[in-house]
Amino acid sequence: MEKKTRFPSPTLKASVPWNAGKMVGAKRALKEKHVWAIRFWLGSEQRVRDRALFDLALDSKLRDCDLVSLRIGDIVTSGQVRHRAMVVQQKTRRPVQFEITETTRESVRMWLEHRGGGLNEYVFPSRLSAKAHLSTRQYARLLDQWVQAVGLIPGEYGTHSLRRTKVAMIYKRTGNIRAVQILLGHSKLDSTVRYLGVDVEDALALSEATDL
Template sequence: MDILNKKHRSGVKKPFRLEEIWRIRTRLEIENSFMQLALLNLAIDSKLRASDLLPLKVCDISSQDRMFTRVKHIQQKTDVEVQFEITARTQQSLMKWIFVATLKTSDYLFPSIRRKQQPISYSYYRYLVRKWASNLGLDPSLYGTHSMRRTKATLVYAKTKNIRAVQLLLGHTKVDNTIRYLGVELEDALLLSEGTDC
């Protein structure tokens, strides 16, 4: 039983559903948690792994007080370039956070309070994601930093059924990885194939 629970905890992390994201946003807005709101929104928009998201600096997403609408980024794990959009909502939350925290262009977007000139740690990011899940009454062990990477990808796939588009957004080199990542069932894949006329 313990082995089963351990496997369950360390398995693929669930994405958040759209209504859950809105509930998290609302709570963070009420609490004036500017950093967490900016982190949540950028994590969803960028679909980046924690190893790529946390080291981002202010200059990576803005220039001369102007927020970029699109960003190109080379992923550390794969060395593959991905592009992501920064939606108007995310731009607004980032600008507010940068202003409140008085961040300079060379500063990390999400600086650590304890470690000087370092971004927040992976473990703190994971703690925040699990706290957001817990606040919604969800099992926090089912959520982690990868939940943020999967959230928008899952929503895009659910809306479009376009695996290739999601593959490009995530920067996967093989479509098989994207299929596994999204948990696309064989039946779903066959229906997609049947609906495609060649």
């Protein structure tokens, strides 16, 4: 009787989670002291473009893809940086308005004077091609440099940190989540609640601060 040859069973390798060794979850919003520390560092390093990018990211509260694809005509009219601007978000196709504060108008003005260009050109062009804009990957790399320069851990912050920073401050000061929803361009309030990480403790803290 012919013996059957037995082959050893293949050893199953333990699957390694995609996020092994990585910091995951919502990225932290910057605190006000961090904002001014980064501004000071960018100024001392004479990084005019980066200072404009940083300030505009904070004011606009735009996703990275919308921020880097801004065109000069989106934020400039009659040779002046607008006080308010509106763009259509790529993700939702919904328009969203944002303010451009005096601090940001000044840093953007300085960058555009250095950069030049027409209204249809990108505010932050790629260094590889004048016809392309700064990539979201390069924007993320720049952010890592900024936060590391002021003693923060890059892995704890991302481009969404700048989108969240101003609205987190607004919510903490006012408790007006509807205003935050409008500023972020969210269609559903639930999305804003999740985005801010609002929980029972936040609600109770706001209630305790109201003395009748």
